[in-house]
Every structure is written in structure tokens, then in C-alpha cells.
Amino acid sequence: MKPAKFEYHAPSTLDEAIALLVRYGGDAKVLAGGQSLVPLLNFRLARPAALVDLNRIRALAYIRDENGLVRFGAMTRQRTIEFSPVVARRLPLLREATRWVGHLPIRSRGTIGGSIAHADPSAEYPAVLTALDGEVVARGPKGERTLAPAALFETYLTTTLAADEVLTEVRLPAMPEGAGWAFEEFARRHGDFAIVGVAAALWRGGGRVTARLATAGAGPVPRRLSECEQILERDGLGDAAIEAAARRASELVEPDTDLHASADYRRHLAGVLTARALRRARETARG
């Protein structure tokens, strides 16, 4: 299990990185934290002609909290996010989800941009991005564009990013003061990708409830559960509304069967975890 040969580049600027990607015309791969790509290289399931390593681009690692928006440089480590006071204060849902990402030694290297660009539908960050109406910034030779999750995630392990584009930034609107949250996940073992995960955030304001819900592991892309959110926004956060939202979640998701779980079981779990996430989010919500 040794990688096939490749050319290796570790540019120190984003422009250089993009120029390299253009040069290889689709035969190069971007190396971020490497926690998903290097296994694929070791199994020789990925055989790029070249690797463009972003780890030396200092300008891609940051957390900025400005005007209600938290912006993450794509190369921000999951571990940095886990221990960031800004994240703890402004995006507690992201912080909780981070604890579900692999294990601490994985999070030491793994990055927010890498996790999202890898587009594993069972992964936690794509679900949080989807739940919180976040967006990503991608830069290529033709310039920069901003993509909402629905425009980014295509299917299993596939995004709409072009081969010469780099995901440079992840933007998440800060959760309102007093918002409740929960990330519920069911996996066969600790640290595994989710069989199903549910990201939930709730807040009250102006006499009404706002709910944000998305799933991981329940289909080819993370799924925003807008209809469930509407049930809660219409009927409030009582047990009956939560149960109704959970039932609707089971109906909305379109999971597949794999080695670890059947589609029916995943569908069922989507409901169970939605209810659990909403109850816990309700408990943590203030105001």
C-alpha cells in the first residue's frame, strides 16, 4: 500500500497553486489535510500525475468573525476549530460536529476545506454547512465564485468544483445569541463516518421560531430538511411538533443501502436522530 509516483508541489501562494492546477489540466489533485486523499493514494485508488499541496499556503488558514459571518480559510485545521473560542461562541453547532470528525489525531491534520471539498455525504461538515446556510468560495484561473451547498454538492464524493479550482474559504453565518443546537450522530464505532447524522439549530426571535436541520449519511448529498423546519416554525417546539418533524425527516431522506446499514434503517434513524437533535437543541436554546 504505497502511493504510485506523482510530482509534488508545495506552492506558498494560492496563485501558484492555481497555476499548477491549470498546468496539469485535471491530472493534479489538491492535497489539503490528506486524511482522505492519502489513504486513496496508498490504496492506489487515486493516481494523480501531481499533488498540489496547500499546506504551505499560510494565507489559507484563518478564522475571521466579521459582521455576523464567520469565515474559515480552507486550510484551517479541524483541531483549530475544535479549540477556537470564536467557534465556541459563534458556531457551537460546528464545534460539536467537529468532535464527531474522526479522532483528534485526524483532526490535527484534517481541514474544513478538505472535508467539504471531499464531499463525503456521511461527513459532518457538509451537513453543518447545509444546515446553517453557509457557502464556500472557490477560486480558479477565471476568478472567484461563491457556492451555496446545493450548488456545490453533486453526489457521493463529487462536487461542482472544476479541476483547476481551489476551495479557499468556508463561510458560516454566526448563530444568533441564545440559539440552541445539537449534532446527533449514529455510527457503528466511535470516530467512524456517520450511518446517519443530524445537525440542528433553533432560535427564537421576534416571537417566532427559526429551525435549521440537515442530515449526513442519508443520501448522496447532505440534505436540508426545509419541510421539517417549516413544521417547527409553524407549530413551535412542542413534543408533538418535534415528532411530526422527525416523521417528516424519515420521509424526506433518500438514503442508500451499503455494507453498514440498509436504506430503511437509515430512513428510520433519520427520524430518530432528528427528534433527538431537536429535543437537545430545544434544551440548549435560550430566550
Place this chain on the structure above:
Amino acid sequence: MADVRLTVNGAAREGRCESRKLLVDFLREDLGLTGTHVGCEHGICGACTVLVDGEAARSCLMLAVQADGADITTVEGLMRDGRLHPLQEAFREHHGLQCGFCTPGMLLTALDLLRVNPAPSEDEVREGISAVLCRCTGYHGIVKAVRAAAVALAPKPG
């Protein structure tokens, strides 16, 4: 081929290898540090865990060239003045190892865990070391050892 210069266990080291060479192979083959073990080469078993700039990371998921300029700690670097580190001592005391193959990765993972959480609960220890697979111990002795090490490493009052 690429030159790799790095600090390992406090000493400056260098080597020359293909850019595809994994850090774990570089440590073992080029630097002769065979204490770091290869268990799965896809980041799950954790046997190859080392500290990279003070943080636990899988050396099978890093290229040696990526470690150029880094400060690496391997299991060989844990002893101080010819004595076992308190964590190593605790593993011995509580039978935290049998075959010893996962042990290097387990030690470095536990060390990192205790750094970010100096007084972990049993569940937190279990969650922390779940990053490394052990097939001998059922983890029982390891959990006890890490909890005992937390006590041993805690600053003494007064």
C-alpha cells in the same frame, strides 16, 4: 527525489527520498527509528501516530516531504534522562500493553490527549484512545494507565 530536513526528538535530522514516500517509512527506513509502527496505512489503526509540531498525527497519512521543517516526536523520544516517562511507567504498572505493537501510537495519542485535557474522565479517555486500535488488551489496562498517568502528571498542589 527531495531533501527533507526536520527535527526528530529534539535532534536535527535529514534525509533524501522520493516525494511519495510516507513519513512513517521515512522515519523507519531513512532515520532508523523503527519504534513507530505501520499497521494499516490508511489512517484507522493509529499505530503510526507521532507528534507533529506537538500534535498527534498519523505518519502514514503524511508524506515525508510534508514534514520538512517540522518538529517530530516519536516513541523513542519519550524517555527523559534514561527513565521512563510517567505515561510509559503507568502503562507498565497497569498492563497497558501486551504485544506492544500499537503501544507507540497509543502512547503518543494519550500524551496529546492529556495535553489538551489534563484530567479526563474515563469516557473521555476511551474516546481519546479510540483513535488507536489495540487487539490484545481489550483497552482495559490502557484506560487505567492513561488515567493514572493523568494523576501522575498533574501539577502537585503547593
Place this chain on the structure above:
Amino acid sequence: MSERWIGKSVKRVEDFRLLTGRGTFIDDHPPVGNVHHAAIVRSRHAHARILGYDVSKALAADGVVAVITGEDVAKETKPFAVGVTTPVHYYCAATDKARFVGEPVAVVVARDRYLAEDAAELVEVAYEPLPAVIDPEKALEPDAPVLHEKAGTNLAGHRRLVYGDPDRAFREAEVVLRERFRFPKYGSTPIETYGIIARWELDGVCTVWSNFMGPFIMHPLTARVLGLAENKLRFIVPPDIGGSFGIKTSIYPYIALIALASKHAGVPVKWIEDRREHLLASSSGTDRIAYREVAAKTDGTVLGMRFKWLDNVGGYIRSPEPGCSFRPTGNFVGPYRFQHLEVDASVVMTNKSLTGPNRGYACGHLYFETEGMMDRLAEKLGLDPVELRRRNLLRPEQFPYRTPTGGYYDSGDYPATLDKAIGIARYDELRREQAKARAAGRWFGIGVALAVDPSVSNMGYVATALDPQFRAKPEYLPKSGAVDSATIKVDPLGRVTAILGTTPQGQGHQTIVAQIVADELGLTPDDVTVVDEMDTFTRVWSISSGTYSSRFGSVGTSAVALAARKLRAKLVDYAAHLMERPVADVEFRDGAVRPRAGKGPSYSVKDLAGRAHWNTESLPEGMEPGLQATAVFGFTVSKAVDAEDRVNSSNTYGFIAEVMAVEVDRQTAAIRILKYVTVHDAGTIINPMIAEGQIYGGALHGLGGALYEELKYDEDGQFLTGTFMDYLVPTASEAPAEIEIAHVVSPSPLTPLGSKGLGESSSMTVPAVIANAVSDALAPLGLRITELPMTPSSLWHLIRDAQKT
């Protein structure tokens, strides 16, 4: 009195090197220079005829020194002997056909592993794909694809064993119950994979360094395959092996393959199996379909049982299979008194990877079924499962006990052990708690499982696979035995070195031997250096030698104790001579030879060592110079299988009693272990810390097989679990946090220290106890577990289906 060390949790001497990264595992250092590296080309097909090879591109690749294929293997090696008479030609690589995904078809040798893997991709193999079969029942259907044309069938072997009069037992039974069980294919995935360095020299000696746990019968088998005399094939094992749990028994075909590669390459060749290879093609236990029947009286007395097994050994039957069926022959009846048994054992070949010993070899299967049947019987008769078992347990006065299948249970007090488990678990209280939980709608269950824990296989058991008529032929050589050796020597300064022929994989042999020798010679463990690096050229060994079947605690420690006693007797003789006293007047006490009574000089070991080494003239006439003793311990109860298929398949037999309480989550079907009690009787415990370490580890292996681990294939024989993301090894978060361990000690009358093995321990009981606990939890739904692993998804489907009906 000098201090006694046996029975103490002495800290391990192995730990210093292992904790500091200074262990010596096979991959850690080249024992010789110019080592080249192998990569193995493997079949992508589950079943395919090999039409030809093109190695030209691979040979031309950077750094490549040799490529060998199945053609070379067919030409230059013989097939391995197999444990059945069916003509199965099992070579160390595919020659005519590939019979499972991952079967070796060629080997590339290059300057380093990266280059070897590059070149391996350039080896072209032309295949004609054939239909595959993976299910053992389908493999026996008339239109099933046949793997081995010469055999003409996928049935590698079949035996119907009859003990007592089972037909009568079933005729006279008041209750008869039947059930079908499925046991999954899983391994133990030691974190260190297989590793081999082979050097084939021009003088015709082939030296192999490897993490093999033999030599066992596999050394002569491999020598024969390579066309070498046994004393031209040298096996050396490095001081440290990174776990095995039986799996490394099956490395030997790769030893032959890499040795052949070295012969062709003309350089030493190293191969370290990678994790993908390990999951694809190392070894595992069998998956089994079992049909069970039990005949009983309404008072719960079991009269007899019928076992019908289909054990799936994969593409070839590899020795020591069919141990999957016959290893527990002597303890087929477990801890129960019933006398009538029929065993119908079919060993089936399908397009899956090969099988062999895996911790608890065949016993996890056996007790999953038997204990499941005991619970069904209890339920049917309205008896508590503990009470039902009590009514059938062997009584203490029956020991030593000859089982109807030929086993000789050396010692035990099964009711006391069960009572202890019940007491620690506070079983009655648990039942009350369960009643409350059930009333609240919770799925709370309690499981019980008992097992006779066999240690030290009598290698004669494998012949149970052969027909008695075949065994009766004059040219048939009966097989039996279980021996181990040890040498103890005293250096001129009085320090002791013990030399073993064992191959420990984490069991702490050095520590345990130091404890034993310290006690026998009145020393401290620090005075004893223990060397356990097997070398077939220098160690005293026999064909049962090795570290498998929980041997060391029983046969290995016995050889050590006997060698130490031999040496001590020599010291006494020598000292008596120096004291000019009759031997009967002196004794060895507190580390010195002293007069039994009265005053007079005493001679310490150190003193005697100095004199004996420096002045051989001081030895009594006729005494051999040198202070050393070698003992070879063999069990006299190890006998060949008899004409009625009875065999004492192991030599010492421990006992395990377990209670587990679980709760099944009503929403997710996840299983949570609330309580787990395991009580063991393994005779004298030499080092409780190490013994308990084996139990914790064994229990988690059992849990892995019951809930997480399975080597899975699709219908076409494609392998689905080739990574540790798919093959799930339990982590610390899945391991039960609370395990209550206790011991009962019934010393074995057969071993000098009274010890037995316990290395496999709870790996054989946990699948049974957790299945019984989950069955009990789901009893209100009318559900009983018949298949493992119980994944949340599979369990949820069972529950949903039960709720629908």
C-alpha cells in the same frame, strides 16, 4: 523462606523495550544485508482459469530483480499436504485457477517496496472468469461451480461421528428442539501483519525470519513443499511478534512463496503484508451454518444432541483445517453430562479466502450454538436458564471426567464456578431489575453462557477428519502429542538463563518463566534472563512446538518447571558431594543446598555455579560437567484418535461461566452492555495481571465477532471489507467498561504447577453470552438470535419484522 513469585502480578520485563520503541519486530531490522522487497500480485477474480502471464513489462521496470508466477510455483514446489483425503492441490500461489479474490498469482522482487508495487501493476495475467459460489449450502448443490475439478465436488471432507446412541436419546426424548444458526467469518487482525524475510543460499540452506508462531507441523510441511530436508530449512522468529490470536499460524504458505522468490532473485527477500492483503487473504475462522437439535426430558435433563455443520474453509482446505470442525472433539459436549451425540460435519470449499485457527478456534462457534440451544430449552420448559444448566452440569466428584467423545477433563468444579458468576452478577437482583425494566417497556436482557476452555491441542485430533477405515490401514501412521521444551542454564556467576522454543505474541512468556524459575531455584525474577526467540536450528523442538491453542500456560510452563527441577536436583547432588553427605541428608531451600537437619555449611546457587564451572575436578564421579538442564514435557493423555472417533483433543481443560446484562435501544437497536461477569477456572494462575489481560483481550475479540467484525463478500465472490473502514475493529469506546473477572482454582493434576491455558478465554463465550442476553431482551417480541454479527441495522430489521407479525 525465600519469596514466592508464582501467583504474583509481577510487572513484565518485556515492557521496557516495547514502551520505548526498542522492540524487535520482523519489520524492524534487516538481519542480513542486501534485502530486497516483494509485492504480491493477486487475483481480482473470485474464480477464474489462468490462461497465461506476461511479466516482460514488470521485469523491465525500475529496480526489479525477479518475477515469479504460478508457473514457477507449479514447476518448483509441491502442493501442501492437506488434512483430508480429497484431492485438493493447494500450492503457495495459484497455478491453474484462482479460487478466491486476493489469491497470490505472482511475486515481484525489487529494490524497495514502492518499486515492487509499481512493477506488480505491470504483471499481466490472462484470466477466463468462472462462476463463483460463496455460500456453503449452495456450493454443495449439484449445479454449483466446482472449484477443484480433480475433487469433483466442493465437499472437502465429511464425517458423521456418533457417540453413544443418539437415535435412542431422540426417540425417548420428551422434548426435541431444532434451530439453524449462522456464525460469521472473522479474523483477529493483529495490528502487526504477516512479515517474512527469506534467504535461499547457494549451499542449499534456506533461512526464513518471520513472525510465524510455529514451527508446529507447518515447518515439515513447508520443507516438503520446497523440496528441502528439514535441517536445510531454518525458521527464526524475532523476539517480538505484534499479536496473532491464531492468525499467524497460517503464514506458512507465504513462507514457501517468499523462499521461492529468494531462490529466483538470488537475494534475501522481504515481504511485509499490508492491511489490504491481510484482510483479503491472510486467515480467519470459518463461517458456519449449523443445524442443531437437542433431546431432553421435561425436567430439563439433556439426553443428547445432534450437530450438523457446514464449515466454509474458502478456496482450499489449508492445514490445520478441518480443525474448524474437530479441534473441540473432546469437549463437544461442553460442561454437560449428556452421553449421546451425533455430529455431522461437512467441510466445504467456496470462493472465499482461506481459514485457520482464530482465537477460540472452533469453540466460539460451538458454544454459540450449544448455549443458544440451552436457552431455548429453558424457555420451552419454563425453567430459568441458570437452573437448566445446573441440572446438566458435570459434578465435581466426576473429575477427572472422560467425555463420551474421548475428552479427559483433568479438573474442575463447574457448579462452584457458575455459582460464583451468579453471585458476582447478583443474578436474582438482575432478574428483578429486568422485570421492572420490561414493565417500563425497555428491552433488557440477561444472558448466561458456560464453556469448557480447552488448552494445548493434541495434534492427533486432526485425524478425526479421516475415516476410521482409512486410519486402520497398516500404512497409516497414527498421530498424537503435545510437547514443549525448555533449557535452563546457570552461568559461572550464578545467574540463570532460560531458553524457550516458544513464539510469544504478547503473552509475557519472559516474565512468567522468570517467575517460575525464581521459585524453583530460590531466586528473584531479576536473576533470570529468558530467551524465547525460536530458531529451528538451535532449539529443542518437536512438531507440536509453537505458541498456539493456549499452550504456554500449560505445556510451556511445565517444561520450564521440569527443567528447573532437573537442574536443582543436579545442584543438590553436587552440593551433597561437596558436603560429603548422602543426598538424602541435604535439601534445596531458600536458594541454597543445606543440610536437612543440624548445622553445617550450605552452598548457594552462586557458590555452586562458580565451583562447578571453574573446577570440574570437584564434580562427583560420573556427573556430566556443565550446569544446565533441558526438559521436554509431553502429556501422556495425548493419544491418537481411536476407532470410535474418540480423542482427547486437548490436554488441559479450564472452565468459564459468564453472565451479561444488556439493553437494546428501542429506537436505534444499538446494544448496550450493562453488566458483564466472567469467572474462569484455569488451574493455578501464575501471574494474575497477565491472566486477566488475556481475559480482557479475549472478551473483546468475542465482542468484535458478535457485533462488529465480518469478512464479507457479495454474491459473485467480490470482497467487500478490504479496509479498516469496512472491517470494524472495536475501539476503546466500544469495549465494555465494566468487566468483573474472578477465578476459581482447580489445579490440573497433569501439570507440575497445576496450571492450564487461558489465552483464548472469553473469545469463545462472548458470542454466546451476548447473543443469549440480546435474545432475552427481545423475548417479549418472540425473537431469538440465530445469526451474528448483530449489527444495529440487522437487529432493527429483525425487530421490525417481528413487530409486524
